[in-house]
Amino acid sequence: MNVKVFEKLHKEGLINDNSLASVKTTEENRLFSLHWEIKTLLYLGVLLLSGGLGILIYKNIDTIGHQVILLIIGVICAGCFSYCIRQKLPFSWEQVKSPNTFFDYALLLGCLTFVTFIGYLQFQYTAFGTAYGLATFIPLAVLAISAYYFDHLGVLSMAITNLAAWMGIAVTPFQLLSANDFSSRQLIYTGTLLGVILLLLAMLSTQKNLKKHFAFTYQNFGAHIIFISCIAGICMFDDAHFLWLLFMAGIGTYIYLQAFRERSFYFVLITVLYLYLGFTIVFFRVLFKMADIGALYLGFFYVISSAIGVILLLINLNKKIKNARV
Template identity: 85%
Template sequence: MNVKVFEKLQKEGLINDDSLASVKTAEANRLFSLHWEIKTLLYLGVLLLSGGLGILIYKNIDTIGHQVILLIIGVICAGCFSYCIRQKPPFSWEQVKAPNTFFDYALLLGCLTFVTFIGYLQFQYTAFGTAYGLATFIPLAALSISAYYFDHLGVLSMAITNLAAWMGIAATPLQLFSANDFSSGSIIYTGVLLGAILLSLAMISTKKNLKKHFAFTYQNFGTHIIFIACIAGMCVFDATYFLWFLFMAAIGTYIFLQAFREHSFYFVLLAVLYGYLAFSIVVFRLLVIMSDIGAVYLGFFYMIGSAIAVILLLINLNKKIKNARV
């Protein structure tokens, strides 16, 4: 509540002194929202609980026994899912709000313990034999169903990372760069395929209105993965690097135009920055062919000039998106 506006109205004689005093009293006694603080503490509690159980099990593995550990994990998982099934509202392809604050965290804990249960079962007892794909496919299926059935974006993100793991890619933001061997052709092609699948799911979610609010998560993962795979292709495949650039330009144009229509500066930013990186790779490859001191100077001028141009472009695009929203 803007008290200065009411003070201005009081000076203009549009409201009396008593009304202004009431507004100031209401503003002074306004309740402070602890929504995000409580949510942060609950998420932290789930992580600490799952991490603490892991440490406890690790330090007492010899005295507890593997069967007891699996039983404990299974009971926690079953209890969480049982609670969520009883509390969940009716299913809808539209966005469904959680019935209470505890629901989201119980579901998250249930999914985490389920993934732990399957992984522990395979690691300790090789329950799936040499079919290692089943150890990631079963959590993938369970998490995907849970994400839609309970309408939970956090579980959807877990399902996407399991899909990537099943296809052989680490898909968390840090591991995209550190845990994947993008010098491998198979990883690059797999990344392109995974990114295309996720972008297609985002489009289907929007067009068919099937959990439309899931589209951002699909598109976010898909955009980063397919762009990183294309840039890796430009760096690894010397003979066809320009074809990779053209493919990335086509994908980037699609994402840019879609983001502009939806007034999403975030995806416009990604398309511009990844596109700038890809174009810079082409420029520097051409400069390397020159192999003289002039190429070095041109490279420095390009870096300075292009960086300024990209910043000005992003500022201009941001203004256009803001004006289009009005």
Template identity: 55%
Template sequence: MNIRMFGKLEQDGLISPGSMSNIRAASEKKLFSLHWELKTILYLGVLLLSGGLGILVVKNIDTIGHQVVLLAIALACIGCFYYCFRKKLPFLWGKVPAPNPFFDYILLLGCLLFITFITYLQGAYGVFKFHYGTATFIPLIVLFFSAYYFDHLGVLSLAITNLAAWLGVNVSPLTFIEGTMYINMHLIITGLLLGGALLVVDYFTHYLRKKPHFGFTYRNFGMHLMLLACVAAMFKSGFNSYEEDASYLIWFVIQIGISYYIYREALKHHSFYFLLMMALYGYVGLSYVVVRLLFLTDSIGGVYAGILYFIASAIGLIIFLVNSNKKIKHDSLQ
């Protein structure tokens, strides 16, 4: 509400002082949007419900029985998908809004229950035996189909995560905390190729105009996978001799090329988030190269140079982000 405009109308005698007082009182009682807060609570509710059911099953499996648990999960999953098929809007290659506020959460719950059902089936009865890839491939197909058919970004994220797990790109939080995580070159290459494939899919979603709003999710996963793979490969080379192994420089060059592409995409889509992530990954990679080269000096001067580098680079990173943010805002207004 433009109070200045109403104030000018009051000065011109077009609005009475009493009406102006009412306008000021109404402007001070602005509505506060709870949209994202409610969406967050609902998503957390779905995750807590699925997690709570899992804990309940584990603690009471001896009294409930596997068959009863599987039947309950299957019925709940079928009910969720039945509701979604009945309530969904016609399929479009563009963005399709949810028919009601609860549709997205019921679909997400159904997908989580389906993953739980397949996992439980394999864990309790070993239906797929040692073909563990099949146990992740079946949910992979269902999740991608559900993401596109029902137009759900959250399910698409689950599908991409499941795709990474099917290809072997997964890291357990427990192994990371315990320090037992092992990253080999096969895992790095797979992550790099998967990230590149996701960026290609992002390009074609916009070029072919097939669910272009899915591009952000593909680009987000692709960026993190590729840049993280480069950084992991650089640090992995650090376990070797500093004097002999220079393969980290090759990975640093690859990281520069990927960062340049992400930079161009960030400016194209006016996204400061991608610029920030690209800058942070690039800063880690550059700092690793600088520190490693300074180690070769093997002198106190290298230590002082490292301190000066971190001070100057931190300032340079802040200046780069501020200027980039201004450029994005300026370009988005044109």
């Protein structure tokens, strides 16, 4: 509340002395919100608890025993999910608010401990054998169901991360992972497929109104993953970098048009920057084949002029989006 505005109105005779005094009293006794401070402390508490348990277990593994550790992790996980199930509001495909502040952090802790439980079970006892895809699919399924059932964006992000891990293991041949061959073309195809899936989920969430507020998270992960995969394709596929650039341009056009419909400058920004980076890589690949002094000067001119052009383009697009909101 701007007290100076009310003082000016008082001088102009638009409000009386009692009204001005009431405004000043309200401003002086106004409560200070600790909302974000408390949320930050709670998030930090969940992270510290998870990390502290991990350190405690690591340092005392010989004396505690693996079964006891699994029991402790399982009890924490079950307790958190039990609390969330009792406290949650009725399910809806629309956005559902959390019943209380502690609910989000209990759910987050429950999901983290569940992933830890499955990972520890596989690492120590190889419960799933060499079926590493199954060891990542189970947390993926639980996290995805929890994200929708409890309406939690943080858990949805964890589910998407597990989806990426599952596809990286299940789709990519095991020989590539064991050899740490992360420059493999198979991984590029996997990343591209994952990006397309996430963009389709974002479109489905919006059009079918199925947790519509999840669409941004899907689109954010999908856009970055598919653009990075396309750039990797441009760099790794010597015989098809133009095709990868065309594919990237097509995806970029879709995201660009979608961003303008939603009045989102963020997606316009990342689309322009990724497309600029992809085009620049192709441009210099062609330029390096010329291998003469003229190509060097042309490269310097391109870097300076294109950087200025991209900045001016982004400024102009930002103005268009702001004008479209009015």
